[in-house]
Amino acid sequence: MFLRTHQFAHVSRSSFMRQFLRRSAGVLLALTATSLPAAAQSAPSPTTSQVFSRFADRVIKIHVVETSSSAKAELGTGFFISADGHVVTNYHVISKVANDPARYRADWIDATATAHPLHLLAVDVARDLAILKADAHPAAFFTLAPVTVTQGTRLYSMGHPNDLGLSIVEGTYNGLLKYTLYPKIHFSGDINPGMSGGPAITQDGRIVGINVATEGDGIGFLVPVANAVALAERALAPGYEPPKSFLTVIGSQLLAYQDEYLARLFTDSTPTVTLGSYRLPTQPAPFFKCWADATRHSADRPYDFISHRCSTDDYVFLSPDQSTGTVEIDHRLYTSSELGPVRFYALYQARFQAGSDDMDGDPNDVTRFACETRNVRHDSTLVRAVLCLRRYVKFAGLYDAVLKAAVIGQRNSGLFTTLTLSGVSFENAERLSTRYLAQIAVTGAAPSR
Amino acid sequence: MSDRLILEVLDGHARVASRTHVEELPATIGRGFDNSVVLDDPYVCPTHVRIDRTETGELVVEDVGSVNGLYATGDNARVTQLPLRHGTRFRIGRTVVRYHDPREPVPPALVEAVRPAAPPEAASGRLAWIDCAWLASGRARAAVIVLSFLFITAMDFTGVFDRSPIARALTLALGFMVLLVVWAGIWALATRAVSQRFAFARHLAFAWLIAVAFVIWGNLEQWMSFVAPSGSIAELFTMPLALVLGVVLIAGHLGIASSMPRKRRLLTSLAVTGGAIAIVLLFGLVSSQEFTTKMDYEGQLKPMPARFVPTESLSEFATDARALRIKVDKMKPDTAGAQ
Numbered sequence: 189m190f191l192r193t194h195q196f197a198h199v200s201r202s203s204f205m206r207q208f209l210r211r212s213a214g215v216l217l218a219l220t221a222t223s224l225p226a227a228a229q230s231a232p233s234p235t236t237s238q239v240f241s242r243f244a245d246r247v248i249k250i251h252v253v254e255t256s257s258s259a260k261a262e263l264g265t266g267f268f269i270s271a272d273g274h275v276v277t278n279y280h281v282i283s284k285v286a287n288d289p290a291r292y293r294a295d296w297i298d299a300t301a302t303a304h305p306l307h308l309l310a311v312d313v314a315r316d317l318a319i320l321k322a323d324a325h326p327a328a329f330f331t332l333a334p335v336t337v338t339q340g341t342r343l344y345s346m347g348h349p350n351d352l353g354l355s356i357v358e359g360t361y362n363g364l365l366k367y368t369l370y371p372k373i374h375f376s377g378d379i380n381p382g383m384s385g386g387p388a389i390t391q392d393g394r395i396v397g398i399n400v401a402t403e404g405d406g407i408g409f410l411v412p413v414a415n416a417v418a419l420a421e422r423a424l425a426p427g428y429e430p431p432k433s434f435l436t437v438i439g440s441q442l443l444a445y446q447d448e449y450l451a452r453l454f455t456d457s458t459p460t461v462t463l464g465s466y467r468l469p470t471q472p473a474p475f476f477k478c479w480a481d482a483t484r485h486s487a488d489r490p491y492d493f494i495s496h497r498c499s500t501d502d503y504v505f506l507s508p509d510q511s512t513g514t515v516e517i518d519h520r521l522y523t524s525s526e527l528g529p530v531r532f533y534a535l536y537q538a539r540f541q542a543g544s545d546d547m548d549g550d551p552n553d554v555t556r557f558a559c560e561t562r563n564v565r566h567d568s569t570l571v572r573a574v575l576c577l578r579r580y581v582k583f584a585g586l587y588d589a590v591l592k593a594a595v596i597g598q599r600n601s602g603l604f605t606t607l608t609l610s611g612v613s614f615e616n617a618e619r620l621s622t623r624y625l626a627q628i629a630v631t632g633a634a635p636s637r
Numbered sequence: 638m639s640d641r642l643i644l645e646v647l648d649g650h651a652r653v654a655s656r657t658h659v660e661e662l663p664a665t666i667g668r669g670f671d672n673s674v675v676l677d678d679p680y681v682c683p684t685h686v687r688i689d690r691t692e693t694g695e696l697v698v699e700d701v702g703s704v705n706g707l708y709a710t711g712d713n714a715r716v717t718q719l720p721l722r723h724g725t726r727f728r729i730g731r732t733v734v735r736y737h738d739p740r741e742p743v744p745p746a747l748v749e750a751v752r753p754a755a756p757p758e759a760a761s762g763r764l765a766w767i768d769c770a771w772l773a774s775g776r777a778r779a780a781v782i783v784l785s786f787l788f789i790t791a792m793d794f795t796g797v798f799d800r801s802p803i804a805r806a807l808t809l810a811l812g813f814m815v816l817l818v819v820w821a822g823i824w825a826l827a828t829r830a831v832s833q834r835f836a837f838a839r840h841l842a843f844a845w846l847i848a849v850a851f852v853i854w855g856n857l858e859q860w861m862s863f864v865a866p867s868g869s870i871a872e873l874f875t876m877p878l879a880l881v882l883g884v885v886l887i888a889g890h891l892g893i894a895s896s897m898p899r900k901r902r903l904l905t906s907l908a909v910t911g912g913a914i915a916i917v918l919l920f921g922l923v924s925s926q927e928f929t930t931k932m933d934y935e936g937q938l939k940p941m942p943a944r945f946v947p948t949e950s951l952s953e954f955a956t957d958a959r960a961l962r963i964k965v966d967k968m969k970p971d972t973a974g975a976q
Contacts, residue, residue, distance in 0.1 A: 488800050527798055529940035535798035541936035551928035555968040559934035560961045561866040565948035572866070575958050576932040581970040587962075590932060597943030614962045621958065622951050 240356045249297040265347035265386035268329035273322035277385030280505040286434040310423035314445040315415040319423040347383025373397045379408035439583035463521045469627040491524035509550040512611030523601040536602035589617035643737035663689035680730030696721040778842035785845035828894040847886045863937040883910030
């Protein structure tokens with residue numbers, strides 16, 4: 189039972205990390221095209237070429253251009269959704285335009301390789317979508333409408349992988365991701381860098397999702413079309429004006445996002461996990477995946493170690509340097525029947541001070557961390573609690589908060605836990621930190637000193 | 638009136654190389670051995686100048702037909718004769734000679750700045766303990782070194798948590814010993830330069846004493862930070878304590894090395910230690926301005942029974958979190974606010 193959990197966890201964790209790396213690299217930064225696994229490609233059915241020829245003219249290549257040097261900064265895909273030239277793509281394709289409109293602009297490239305301007309109309313940063321407008325009136329466009337498809341439905345993803353020219357990839361719809369609050373479609377097919385923002389359609393041209401990310405090995409992710417429908421309803425409404433500052437809009441979207449997201453965490457029905465003589469919160473919400481790992485004492489290690497972690501596949505891409513919106517919990521239990529209390533606490537302190545993985549960050553996006561440490565007693569449980577906080581520079585009212593708590597007062601067992609909240613309001617950080625601390629308890633199975 | 642006079646031959650640094658008492662006049666200077674003052678200078682004639690009194694009783698030096706002449710040193714002008722007053726210098730060949738009037742008084746003796754060791758001081762005064770006079774005993778020194786080594790080994794033992802703690806602790810303590818031997822060796826060499834003895838064992842024993850004090854201080858700091866993590870109390874004590882230990886360290890070594898009076902030693906050590914602490918603080922200040930993604934927190938965990946640990950409630954923790962938020966809101970991007 190334990191082994192199974194571990195294996196599952198291992199796969200999940202590594203894929204999570206890969207995805208994490210990809211987020212910061214940007215899905216668009218052209219990687220080498222040689223790594224496409226040939227085995228994953230199935231032979232195109234006769235209709236693939238028909239689908240391609242029918243719908244290719246609705247899909248466009250998008251360049252984000254650095255204005256002073258006219259150099260191409262990002263490459264992505266988009267598609268027309270109206271006769272007035274409205275275009276849907278991913279937010280992450282045009283994030284530079286939203287973040288720094290003075291330095292970057294977006295162009296779309298037509299079949300003759302001519303560049304035409306695109307104007308940013310609206311973004312949904314949490315769902316990684318953007319709507320832009322071309323000055324042209326396209327001959328053909330997709331109609332955005334909610335669809336229902338069943339698992340196994342054949343989908344065709346279109347886009348410009350690595351700037352190699354418009355491509356079509358066959359794949360299948362495999363339902364929604366399990367470990368996200370905001371739904372994402374699992375698409376079995378090779379989406380590659382550059383295809384971001386392109387459509388994934390059915391044989392008859394209905395949009396099912398928008399290409400957003402890949403994990404490699406034929407595992408791709410799509411934003412469900414319903415999200416684009418909602419955004420388009422706002423952006424195409426009569427009288428809609430694009431905001432003067434997209435940064436302000438992104439900031440308020442992030443605040444709303446984390447409010448909605450965190451309201452679902454650590455509710456009264458949050459399950460607990462018992463590690464040694466400690467009871468701790470786990471699985472803050474159903475869309476969290478949790479896994480455990482353990483290291484037994486050995487020839488060179490006179491102590492046992494158990495870890496228990498939970499995280500989700502949700503994240504929000506803000507810019508190539510910054511992602512946010514992740515929540516993780518990480519429990520670590522150390523026990524030893526061999527070390528006396530003094531030497532055990534030397535171990536416990538060393539591990540607690542070493543902390544966990546540092547969070548990424550760029551001085552343009554976040555401040556340094558400031559931390560406060562307190563010895564806190566709740567009921568009969570005594571913890572050393574550290575709260576570290578850093579502020580987002582571009583988005584007022586948003587913080588990264590890291591809470592670390594080590595249970596003290598036990599003779600030769602120690603448990604510390606880390607709650608990582610990125611991109612949250614201070615009120616949520618405070619509320620969740622205190623609620624989290626309140627849920628840590630010593631069950632009394634081990635003698636208290 | 639006697640005609641005694643003194644002629645001094647000066648070296649290149651205007652210091653006296655040789656001094657000749659001349660008892661009668663006329664006197665001569667030259668390379669020949671029959672002169673009153675004999676010079677080895679190859680540019681000087683066998684008999685180069687003569688010194689005598691004029692009819693008016695004035696003392697003069699006179700060129701007696703030399704090849705290279707007589708020069709007044711002030712303006713470097715060639716003269717045939719030059720009146721001599723106390724301190725007058727002249728040059729012949731490549732040699733400078735100074736006339737010294739034996740009747741001129743010499744200045745009083747300078748008072749020696751460094752006094753010899755004053756035994757009464759060492760034994761008295763409120764700060765006499767700094768000198769650790771008892772380290773003069775060889776047995777005391779050996780005891781200090783051995784006990785300190787054992788103490789450090791024991792401290793290291795409590796800090797390692799692998800399977801061979803004794804070996805690890807001994808290795809760490811031996812490494813520490815090597816450092817202290819180098820440190821004491823440097824002091825011993827300095828001592829040798831000042832007072833013809835090394836006093837190595839005494840330096841080493843003293844260094845061990847202070848090292849033990851530093852280790853105790855470091856642990857004390859950790860425990861204080863554990864018990865009172867808000868920082869204020871620990872910070873209030875640790876810096877002054879470090880200053881005191883640093884002053885005692887330097888002043889003690891100086892006392893072993895030299896006979897410098899205690900007050901001067903203390904002031905010197907205070908300046909050195911204060912300067913070192915200031916540099917450390919300055920570096921801390923600079924690095925606290927630099928951007929980092931690291932979290933700097935007080936992660937001390939100590940095996941203290943729960944009932945003795947001062948704590949606060951969850952709501953107090955939340956109040957402190959709000960203060961932290963205000964601090965973070967004041968932080969400027971790129972350069973962090975004061976910690």
